[in-house]
Amino acid sequence: MKLHEYQAKDIFMKSGIPIPNGQLVTSADQANKVTQIINGPPWVVKAQIHAGGRGKAGGVKVVHYPYEVVTATEAMLEKPLRTAQTGPEGVVVNQILIEERVEVDSEFYLSMVVDRDTACPTMLFSQAGGTEIETQAARSSGVIQKEHIDPVSGWMPHYARNLLYTLDPPPPPGAMPGLMSVMAKLYKVFMTLDCSLVEINPLVFTKDRKVYALDGKITLDENALFRQKELLALEDTREKDPLELMAEKYHLNYIRLDGNIGAMVNGAGLAMATMDVIKLAGAQPANFLDVGGGANEDMITKGIEIILKDERVRAILINIFGGILRCDVLARGVLAAAEKTQMDLPLIVRLEGTNVEEGRKILKDSGLKFLVASDLSEAAQLVSQQVKG
Amino acid sequence: MKLHEYQAKDIFMKSGIPIPNGQLVTSADQANKVTQIINGPPWVVKAQIHAGGRGKAGGVKVVHYPYEVVTATEAMLEKPLRTAQTGPEGVVVNQILIEERVEVDSEFYLSMVVDRDTACPTMLFSQAGGTEIETQAARSSGVIQKEHIDPVSGWMPHYARNLLYTLDPPPPPGAMPGLMSVMAKLYKVFMTLDCSLVEINPLVFTKDRKVYALDGKITLDENALFRQKELLALEDTREKDPLELMAEKYHLNYIRLDGNIGAMVNGAGLAMATMDVIKLAGAQPANFLDVGGGANEDMITKGIEIILKDERVRAILINIFGGILRCDVLARGVLAAAEKTQMDLPLIVRLEGTNVEEGRKILKDSGLKFLVASDLSEAAQLVSQQVKG
């Protein structure tokens, strides 16, 4: 679950990580008032969307007159913002953060993730703070320094020193305590809020010798939200695909893709492989849909419904390898969905595994029109023919 | 640093460990008023001293009329209480805790310490709650169950289950959530307050199916008090030996013993060995006094002053093996003390190690009367002769 910049910064502030003064607005009128309470000029007007790359896309403006705060806000609010990370249709901006501007002396990149190889929370730090850290990282490894935080020791000051003293020249003595403190607090935020990512980019040292988080990004571990209930209120689903939201509600893994073949599969690996096979057969999947290993009849019905809500879909491929999910359960779910909706799209079904005979029989006896595939390659060929023909 | 029962219980309460309602009083008048706010009769009147064994010594009374609360308070307050742990002179009671009484169904023993062998925080639990856990433990091992809490995992519910399901019969289902919760919270208190001991004895399950800590004992790790500043205010030094208090102030390790030979040594091991040698020579040490490896002149002076304040002392043995503490520094400290006080007790000095010649010369040239011993056995013989003769 992604948080907005303003939400991340609010968490930073409460955790003792300094941030510039700022105020969230959702109208030009509010923006006008904010110029009276936030230090300026200049001010920074920042579109609040979950995607990165805002700066280059015009989602961050530095302005020098109060009226410019208002016009900049008006220019962004309720309009789609297209960044390198949003896709071509962009994302509609619903909220704007207006901040004082601080005078930057030096910029750093600082973040925390869990490293898969070492199974350790890991802090990443770079002198190359700014907008393009990911491409920089890709280009020259070594630009980003890593420190694995041992789960027994927890945070210790030497982790911060190991990162900071890699800088050449080392940070000015005046910056050390502030930077070390931010690192310790970032670790604490990461651990106590069950984050999967916390990022400050840039973390800056200002000309008046203070340390600030100028931007903030937090992604929460959705598996841990059961013990982070107070963070649930921070969810902003307005940027999400409506079908993905619907799928979440029914605990289905659905991801919208660019093609026109609706696919429903049990198990993530098999679902990915099914997408791949569809593509190999010359068609394009409209979605990834994993109903899970333990799906029940209702979840199958909902899965079909979601696929049918997608108007681009021209044919449906159901690929089930029965394990926990029995094929007869699947068959009943498909029938229920077919009854509820008017399913008139070509349907290709490939069933295998537990109770496969019973499942096949239920479908056959139902009068529902569908094609049976005996294996996965054949299923992909059949569905591909449907959309080509 | 030991806390009183009422202080431990206050910490328990703030941590979510249930305790009986109670109120601390320091006068009979306050005791009288308390009967109106604490549920009763009956009430429990408990002397607040650091030593254990109060129950058997008459330091805990259950009373049934308000006037008895007052008389019980009067009977204890400002009087010495002698328990098996106080020594024959007892400890003066300055504070009384008055509590409601809960109806006990079953009693348990629960505590946490750091286990030296495994280097793990360790929870101890026993069905045999009550007053005599230490002797019981000594008598039959196995009565107390131990669970080592791994420093990576921290607290986890299975630690509690491993302890609780050793009970035979297992605790009533109604008691499990309460007992598990107390265990989790006890662990948290132990870790977050840097305790060296937290003990609840007895932890009870009441007839109305609630769990309470009926008594509480907390000892804080003095090495960690630098980061537990708010706990410093809980120190009650009134029960301490005045000379020990004075020594603490000067960062000297002083412990009052029963004999009449004042001993000053650098290093704890050598100080213990010196006590042992004094005893082997037929005399008794009046104290353990370790001035530490890095003592300065002033600390030596203070050490001598503390020894001289003890009126039982009839002779002094100084045993220094110069390492970090140089013998010349010691000699100057002794002279300074001799000047400040009128030291007229027999003094035996045994010096060895760094700058020993210079140290010996300083003492010799000072005109101070003292005997020099060439080795430790001789030093002990000499000092022993002084008190025998």
Added chain:
Amino acid sequence: MSILVDEKTRVVVQGITGREGQFHTRQMLSYGTAVAAGVTPGKGGKTVEGVPVFNTVRQAAEQEGVNVSCIFVPPPFAADAIIDAASVGMDVIVCITEGIPILDMVKVAGFLRTRQSVLIGPNCPGVISPGKTKVGIMPGDIHKPGPVAVISRSGTLTYEVVDQLTGVGLGQSTCIGIGGDPLIGTSFIDHLKRFQEDEETQGVVLIGEIGGVAEEQAAEYIKQEFNKPVLAFIAGQTAPPGRRMGHAGAIISGGQGRAEDKIKALQDADITVVLDLGKLGKTAVEVMKK
């Protein structure tokens, strides 16, 4: 032979009284697995499918001599269950549970560094040594004993693969689902080392997917050290970057974890990579002949 589990394996099911625990205990028993004990706190003394239930893993181990645990407890309690099982000294711990918070797994991984237990999973179908024992949730009847080992990050995809293998006459020595989470107890390499030593295993099918660099590492290891035939498949060739594809660990991020890189690494190590899953069985016949 076989690795990790065999006919001597005695299983304790943690979470045996839950819906899934009960169902799969029945399935395992009917496959012939020696499910010797179950654990559900507070349900000690009951039985499930004739299997005695204990309050703690320790009691189950003491009284029934179990050496392998199969965990079905819900995500909030799963790390506790794994650490409990490891404390008691289980040789192998199979954790089926999906959705464990990643910081819980950081603790588990740290804890396991000082213990001997091998953790399979979490978020995995388990381990089966066909004809000997099954510890997990895979459909037993698609397997048959034989010389091919399977290591996979996936569940149903593994069943698909095994079904094809069995279909072309290639039985299996041991099939392991290592799990679809970013932090899992064992890597491909851990098991490749075991299969290298396992005389019954004549070749390995390795089923990877997007996310992480485990397949790249396995490729490097195979190139340097492994001398039995290997066939690989990588799911997610068409997956978009930045999205978790069902499995928490199946995500391309920071330029890492793409299927094409994994396929290239495997091919560079002279490993045959099947691109069309439907053809895996047939290709396996050829590869395993080598």
Added chain:
Amino acid sequence: MSILVDEKTRVVVQGITGREGQFHTRQMLSYGTAVAAGVTPGKGGKTVEGVPVFNTVRQAAEQEGVNVSCIFVPPPFAADAIIDAASVGMDVIVCITEGIPILDMVKVAGFLRTRQSVLIGPNCPGVISPGKTKVGIMPGDIHKPGPVAVISRSGTLTYEVVDQLTGVGLGQSTCIGIGGDPLIGTSFIDHLKRFQEDEETQGVVLIGEIGGVAEEQAAEYIKQEFNKPVLAFIAGQTAPPGRRMGHAGAIISGGQGRAEDKIKALQDADITVVLDLGKLGKTAVEVMKK
């Protein structure tokens, strides 16, 4: 030979710019110890007694190839220093610092379980292999090279013992102060095992004190496994129960840690125990003859 440290040892002093760090760096250098680097955060680039100072242990290790650390940093920062040194892979870490919170040492002990570093201390005088190198704060000149090893929980008491040994003509192979805290990096047994293998060491003097059961464990180990002569001394025969005798670890509590029990355990293992410290040297001459 000798154990832990020798003429090849290259030392980094953590906390080199502090009062004690500076003083003992000078002392170690004058004994002949190769103090190759110092660490004090923020003081990188300076020198102390000609020794280059670095901001981090990592930098010191990379640039000066040190393999043993000697720690003089104050108690609140000592656990950080130990873990830092262990992360960088020091072979031996000698922590002189007294007064480290015990829960910090719980962390340190947990951390070290997965690392190779040997921690000596904390709250110890250090390690000396006379004539070769000294890593610690003991007065070097009372030592002389020879066949007797010393392992002790104490500081000045060890100097007393070494002085007597040297006085009776018994030189030392390696003398180790393992530390006076309840949680320390190594036990008597850890070093007995090393001395067992060390050809130069012909006998061991073991200096214990009240508190814990390390001496009892050592007695058992010696009885079972150790075949060189051992002489023991236990301080605190007259110490009252329930009081910490200077050392945080020197306390009789819960009926455990009494000198008499330790002495009995040692004697039961056929180990000569000196009761009068003044006679240790002479007794050592007899015992080491065996």
